Amino acid sequence: MPLIRSALLAMLIAGLALPAFAQTVVRVRGTVESLDGNTLMVKTREGPSVKIALADNYTVAAVVPLELNAIAAGSYIGTAAMGKADGTFTALEVLVFPEAMRGTGEGKFPWDLAPESTMINAAVSTVATGAGAGRELVLTHKGETSKVMVPVGVPIVTFAPADKALLKAGTPVFIGTQKAADGSLSAARVTAGKDGVAPPM
Secondary structure (H helix, E strand, C coil), rough: CCCHHHHHCCCEEEEEEECCCCCEEEEEEEEEEECCCCEEEEEEEECCCCEEEEEEEEEEEEEECCCCCCCCCCCEEEEEEEECCCCCCCEEEEEEECCCHCCCCEEEEECCCCCCCCEEEEEEEEEECCCHHCEEEEEECCCCCEEEECCCCCCCCEEEEECHCCCCCEEEEEEEEECCCCCCEEEEEEEEEEEECCCCC
């Protein structure tokens, strides 16, 4: 039960599972500089450091690596991908959701891992071996389908339970923060790397 409970908490990670609507979501990618009480300082991938106020009951989820063959027909995944002229996509990373998180943020929407990237949260309908022993996926989301090529070497991860002890200096993190009118950032969840694996999303 603790694993399922942690997964259910993780599925609400702001900025990962759902596109932004009225609220202002700022996705922060970088490494922990310090954690002082509920104040997290992060050195962002863009260079500047940012301060994030964490909720009193904030949760932490770790990402752990999976092999390419963990993507199977019937899996529910999220993938940041680049669109091609023919309407297909090439994956930049793949998150295989725990079963308790099936259906999280289903759909296709703009993402900011790379310029003009797209996030697709969907069920895997079919898997075939592609060029260079990669995988060719057909994903089904809200009655639509998307074809995604997953090259060999693309990061493939899933979530695992974790706690604030993981948030040490140098730990890579991904955080979907809420930006207030005064520019301050807050968050209720942190996705953190573990054992040398950084959140790839």
